Amino acid sequence: MTSVLDEPRSLASTSASDRLRSTMAAARLSFNWLGVRKSLTSEQKTQAADSFDAESKYLSASKKLIDTTHPVFKAVTSVRSRAVSYWKTVSLPYPEPGLRLIKREIIGDFNKQMEVFRDELAIAVSELDLHFAEMREAARVRLGDLFDVSDYPATLVDEFAITHDFPAVEPPNYLRQLNPEVYESECRRVQSRFVEAVELAEQAFLEELAKLVEHLTERIAGQEDGKPKVFRDTAVTNLNEFFDRFRSLNIGSNEQLDQLVSQARAAVNGIGPQELRTSEQLRQSVSTRMVAVQAGLDQLLVDRPRRNIQRRPR
Incomplete structure (x- = not known):
């Protein structure tokens, strides 16, 4: 049974699925x-x-x-x-x-x-x-x-x-006249697929961002033998590539996710890998902001409903 609290999220998901479709x-x-x-x-x-x-x-x-x-x-x-x-x-x-x-x-x-x-x-x-x-x-x-x-x-x-x-995923038009009942059933099936696609997209973005944020935070906050840990440029560049991809593919289905991505982007905006290596103050600042993002991502991942929609890698 859907509660009143679930309705805004459900409506947002439906709107996003329609945009995808x-x-x-x-x-x-x-x-x-x-x-x-x-x-x-x-x-x-x-x-x-x-x-x-x-x-x-x-x-x-x-x-x-x-x-x-x-x-x-x-x-x-x-x-x-x-x-x-x-x-x-x-x-x-x-x-x-x-x-x-x-x-x-x-x-x-x-x-x-x-x-x-x-x-x-x-x-x-x-x-x-x-x-x-x-x-x-x-x-x-x-x-x-x-x-x-x-x-x-x-x-x-x-x-x-x-x-x-580019295979068709929409029900064929000939079904509309040949068998309207089957056509409507297929329309509902396709709509449910796009709702699932929204959830899969959110899950993929959440998990990828959480992994990138965790990796960067661990590398810039931790120490080895009393010295800052060494990290590769990709710890930063992969995050920036994620931001570009998210901006291009984001379907606006989850306001919390949008806010967390914006916070993570702001934390490293204009900062290069070498700057993080040479400035302890900068590392501490970025680390503090990323820890807050990480906490938000963890909570969002925990709060997400678990549905059995995971499939083999595509």
Whole structure:
């Protein structure tokens, strides 16, 4: 049962979900990627099990086909990592596996950046393909009798790909006339998804800010051997990047969160990492203000209703 005290929050969430629904699009990032491991055959598992006096059906075993630590292979996986990072940076979570929400106004920029990643991937894969024969021969030596040339494609050119699309999350219009009752049911389902998306966005922002604030506070307030702890520039720059992303993606669904982000931004506004390293007074000032922010974040995290809407990373 919803209490009177719950109504303002509920209305704010509904308004935010409507804004999400009218301004955002679902974006999906997909990959075609070379498998680098392969399960052993039944005969190979039986042979492995015999060496341990075990039953093969209770044994799970695979072989690694190529050296994934090779620089040219790492260059390929780096492109994928950067594509995923970009996708997540410009988007908000959505409670459907593999989907995130991006602003409709940046779809053009998103398309262009994906093309950049595809071009980079093609170059990296071409370089990997030049070394593929030697990497396969190295695997022959490492795998011994487990090596099977048929496990490997003739070329790697078509074994890697990055694709993206913008799947529809709204109910199709044809349902409105074919079956109005089903259409209305689908509209309610989609609306509930966007309400969940608001909550997921708030949770993600809260947890990320809390982690960044805690890290910076711990580094600038603590000491090691009577001296201030050493901290990397990223302790500050990551916070500033968060502020930029929050400003871009914030949907105004939580006034308390907005206020805490503003307090954290004001605490480090215009302050560089080197200034914090050289000024004890500045460290104390920032630390005091960040501790207050941290307390507010902790309370907000505790007060948030716990709903089972967490899903695997997208």
